[in-house]
Amino acid sequence: ATARAAWNDLAAGSAVTIITRSGDVLSEYVLRGGSGAKRSRLELVADRDAAKHRLEEVTSLIDRAKFELAEQRGRLQVAKEQSSRALTALRQFDSQLAAQTEKINRVRVQVEAAQAEADRLERGLALATDAVSDAAAQADKARQELETASSRPRPILDVAARDGVLAELEAARENEIEARLQVETTRERVRAQQARAEQLKRQMEADRVAAEEAARRAVIRRRQVASAQRVLEALPAVLDSVDRSVSQARLELAARESERAAQNEELAELRRSENALRERLTAIGESVHGLEMQVYEKKLHLSTLLERAGEELGLVEDVLVAEYGPEQPVPVDTPADAIPPTRVSPDVSAVEGENGAEEAESGSDLSDAPEIRESEGAARVPAGIKFVRAEQEARLAKAERKLAQLGRVNPLALEEFAALEQRHKFLTEQLTDLTSTRKDLLTIIEEIDEKMQDIFASAFEDTRTAFNQVFPILFPGGTGSIHLTDSENLLTTGIEVTVKPAGKKIERLSLLSGGERSLAAVALLIAIFKARPSPFYIMDEVEAALDDANLGRLLTIFEDLRESSQLIIITHQKRTMEIADALYGVSMRADGISAVVGQRVKQEQAS
Template sequence: MHLKSLTLKGFKSFASATTLKFEPGICAVVGPNGSGKSNVVDALAWVMGEHSAKTLRGGKMEDVIFAGAGDRQALGRAEVTLTIDNSDGVLPIEYSEVSITRRMFRDGASEYEINGSKARLMDVQELLSDSGIGREMHVIVGQGRLAQILESRPEERRAFIEEAAGVLKHRRRKEKAQRKLVNMQANLDRLEDLTDELKRQLKPLARQAETAQKAATVQADVRDARLRIAGANLVELQDNLSNVEQQARMLKEQVEALSDQLEEATGESMELEALVEQATKESDDAQQLWFQLSALAERVSATVRIAADRAKAAPEVPYSGPDPDDLERRAEQAERQQQELDQAVEIARERLESIREEVETHEDSLKRADKEHLARVRAIADRREGVVRLLAAEETHRAQVGTSQAEAERLTEELELTLERAQKATSEQTGLAEEMAELRKARQPLEEAHTRAAAEAGAAESRLEQLRTQQRDLERAVSKWESRIETLQQTAPKHEVNLEGWAPITEIITPHKGRETALSAALGPIAEALSGSDIGAALQEIGSTDITRTVLIEVSDKTEWRMDTTLPKGATWLLDEVDVDKRFARPLTRLLADVVLVTDAALAQTVVEQDPRLRAVTLDGTLRGEGWVAVGSGTNAVETAAHIAEAKAELKQAKAELADIAGTFEGAVQAAEEARVAAAGAKSALREHDTNLGALERDVLRLEKQAGASKNEHERMAARVQQAELRAIEAQQKLDETLDRLARVEDQDEEEPSTEERDAAQAALAQVKAMDMEARLSLRTAEERAGQSRGRADQLRRQAQHERQAKARHEAAMASRRAAAELARAVERNASLIKDRVSEALAQAEQQRVRTAENKNLLNSKLHTVKEQTRQLQQQLNKFSDSKHASDIARSQAQVRIEEAQAQAEEQLGVPVEVLLSDYAPAEDFDKGAELARLKKAEKALASLGKVNPLALEEFKALEERYEYLAGQLNDVQQARKDLSEVIEDVDKQILQLFTDAWHDVEREFPAVFATLFPGGEGRLVLTDPDDMLTTGIEVEARPPGKRVKRLTLLSGGEKSLTALAMLVAIFQARPSPFYVMDEVEAALDDTNLRRLIALFEKLRESSQLIVITHQKPTMDVANVLYGVTMRGDGVTRVISQRMSPATT
């Protein structure tokens, strides 16, 4: 037997399906650190049943599933399949090749398969246990396992030998038997308690069974006596019913005869009533006609008087206003005067303009004369000051002219630059202003969108708050109705008995709205009744239990029962105001058939007096019968059930509304959130737009300021240019004056200048100004006169139009008054003719009124006589009807008594009516008194027996059978305990034999293996308790060569590893397994010790297969197959294999 292959799918770093095909001998697995070599060891342990996540180097079992790396996604399951070559039949299974598969999913579910069939972990462990592989997995030596072997307790070291010896299978059998033994003890105790209890109950139950047997005999006599008495009572009631029915038939014939007479009299009365009605109508019509004609005569007389008055009161009135034509003429005259005044104003304005031109001409002449005179005066003064000064002034002025012109040219150039800057700023400002205008236009839609979004968000929040308020209100309503239902259920009447299949009467009868109190009063104590299907079974279940009085209502397949009685107006049967379960229609209608629902106490009294059999109940619960009345208030089961049903309906509606509003509330929350997001987005967009607009406005303002500054600078520069030009002109003028003065000084003499020309110019100017003042006054006067007369013509024309309209209205009024007077005269003539005709018709109507009144009185007299006859017949009919009604009531009562007797026989005695009349009808010599005495005697005998358990006989037999069955079970359990104890004893013997043999073999092998690894050293295994081979532990004593220590803790790391290996190899040699797995067990060894260990590997290879995880080249050299394990950057392990020829040493 050896491992044939190992397939990994999704196990740890083996993301892809990977298969390792093993060969007999030594298989070495090599590769760099972290490439996944140890995952091969973990896979072997995991597939063979390892369930410790710590042993598998994980935190939880799900860590064995590939978790994803690089571009590879995490997987959902891990799967490992181990294939074993079983051609030598070591495994107890009829297959030469065995495949063990273990599968784990992300949810923690795990599966095992053996050769593709579903299996359990126990099946896998039992399959491998015979080959020395158990839960300790001593055949798999992982990293750090060597140190654990030496540091473990002696009892734990014992487990390695037991596993190799195949003891674990027997230990599991022993533990299983011990668990069964413990569980069986509890069953045994329970059986003993039950048998003791049943034995204690059998004796009193036997006495009850004997009493029940006696009671059955006495009850048979009681039943026979009751049946015979019931048969006699039923025959007596049937005879009474026959007599009552015969009397009812006679009264019916008399009532029918009187009814025919009354019907004939009633027909005659109806004919007379029709004639009276017609005569009354004719009389009323005649009376109405007389009234109408009388009123018409009065109206016609009044019309004649009014028309005469109006015909006399219509005098002519002349028009007293001004003449419109005269006003038109005055308006035309005023218009001509206005035109003349406007012409005068225009002439005065033209004359003033001409005079102003003359004033300006004379002012210019005066200025020239003043200038000439001043020049002559200055020339004389200059000559006197000297020519030298004028020459100096000429040079100065020439220099000022040059300087001023140069400055003007410079400033002109700067002015042009300033103008360019201003134009550029203005152009940029214009562009930005257009952009800002566009932004301002775009702001309104954004603002509207924000306003709408804010309004929608507010509306959504309001809706959400409204729904939240409604939800809270509904939750409070649900809580309120639940509390009310709980309170009502607690206050509802409780039944002392709890019968299976029986429910309160409130579940089978439901009153209409507002009829609860009435039904409660009508039922009375029966409102606490129970309804069910089998009264007999219920009575047996109740037995002789001491309980308060309880009413039971049984299912019936009979139809409902009603009374045949006519009710007065305003009264209804209570049964018509309730809903009854059809299964209980018969008994409930029998209970309430005589109850009438009325509106008030007076009607209740009327109902009871009319039919004493009836009971009348008002809406407030007052119940009245013949000679008695029940009043007062109180809540019973009916009202409580109605209140509970109403509360449950309200609760259901509130819950339904709450469920409806829950979905609406979620939608409103989502809508509110969306509205808030939309409002925030709109607000953000508006804020962003305002930010951009603000920035643009600041740029426009900056450019505006810049353009303004450039404009101001341009204006200042223009002013400076103008000033420079003015200074140049002024300097040029001064230069020209200086040159002129020099010329005059040179040409003129020093005589004083004449003032005659200037004085003449001043005199002419003064004269012209006087003329200007006069022209101004004339123009002002003409304008005032024209303004005063302007509008006078329009005013006169409007007045003329108004007077013309007033005159037309006056003439129309006079024409209307004349026409009204003529119409009044015509009305007066026609009204007089109508008055005469109305008087004639009024006389005829008076005659008709008297004639119809006399006819009406005659018919009324006849009708009174006929009605009196009808009343007498009705009284006689009522008398006989009352008698017939009393007879019907008696018949109904007799029928009710018969039906009650029949129902009592069927319900209480369980005998059909036909059987009762045929088998228990009274004979001729029947003595009812003797039967009553017999019944009383039997009932007394039955009472003397006391409380009787009718089920005692059956219970005694059943209890006796159960006791015998449990006694047999008790004997079986005691025998099973004895058998299990013997099994445990046999298993202990097998464990002791297997462990003892294995111990001796391992103890023998260990010193030789230790000497191989430690030449010159000594080592041995020692039992901690040799006297108890079933529980003793194992201690390891080791003394390497050259050392005297025996304590394992004082050994070096390599020595500890070799010592642990010595113990494992000793076990391997004593009880060889088909394969062993070593995970870097030689990592801490030097070359010398490594070669010693390899020598042991080669020895083990002869009988077992070795799978070694290693980094050591010497170990690789002795391997038959070499597996290379690599891992690239994607975190996935890959395997390559190479078959090799091992080196010879």
């Protein structure tokens, strides 16, 4: 307002530029607003840089806090691992100490047993030595008697006493041989006892060394236990210190995080303010640029109009303003045949640059201005209205809207309408065809669903009836049934099998044994076979998990099933092979090639 008031006072001057205290700049063709009492862009940039620097400091502090927290956590983890290793080592040492103690006890018992055995062997050795001494004495005595007997002159014996002497001699020889054998046997026993005594001494020495080694290890283990105990006693204090450090680091991290969040919010607010100011500055710059361009266009248009007026009408600017300026009345709207040549105000044409063509046409109409002035008395409109810029601008805008509503003339509109109409007709027919086809397909789908439901319901009832017949054969005294999980929707329902063998309260298949599950599955399959028979069936080791009793029941089912169908069974059970009409086996020949061997067990009966 201050700038406009000053401009009105200084409008008579030329090339005047006014700058207010609030920063507004006003010249002849430029109007630029200042920043007023708000912060300048440099201050905002400085605040942004300071906030960025503060954010970097806070980020570095948070990183350091995170690093310290990671170090504390690492130390805590290492301490926990050391504690766990110490506890593990302590437990291992306890187990090893117990094992060593047990081993020492066993070695001690063995040493005592060996000592007792050595004492017994020493006693046996003493007895054997005495026996050897006695035997040697007897042998010497016998030898002396023999020598004495040999040195004596042989008596003259008669023939009758010779037999008795020979008998005594043979007896003496036998006694000598037995004595020698006893002596050798005793010597062997003595040598064996001596060897065993040496072996026991060596074993006792080895056991003594082992006991000393075990005692030394026990001492080392005790020292390790004491060290581990000291570590365990010092570990709680270390853990408490680590926990306090971690808690303090977490508190510092939380504080730094809160500070960082506050700094981020402040930075975001500054960035939003900066973006808003940038957008505002850009908008103002674009507005100023647009205003400058409009001013330039207006000047150019004004100079063009003045040149045309001077060339075509011979009128200068002062004459045009005096005769067609805003002070002159504007004629009202009258019928076209009564409207005289229209005067166009240069000010109106200067407001909207895009109406230059209309202004030029109006300027060309003024080429006959002398004739118009001569006949103004007869053809001028009796009265006009006062020029009001807002009303004339509204009038111009209304006329432009009417002209825009008319649009451009399209000479191909009829051909395009015919093509679009034909395309619309084709698409309508296609849509009708698709709708009818979709309706037919939905009808067919419903019919198929109904047929499938009827077939499934019938097959399920037949299967349930057959299952109720087959199950008592395979599970004597047991109960079993099959039912639908969703009887209302047969297309998505499942089948649940309930089996309860005799003497058991279990009904879920997952809680049965392997043979019972196999037998229940076979019962369901046989029920399906009976409900919807087939010319032949192929079964692969269905009785592999069955015992003899259940196998016999299954073979009864096979006998019943073979009356209406052909069975091909892959089996390793001998009883299953015994009821077969033909056997086919695969064997490997000597050259490593497999060969099929067939054997018909029963002759086919004539039909």
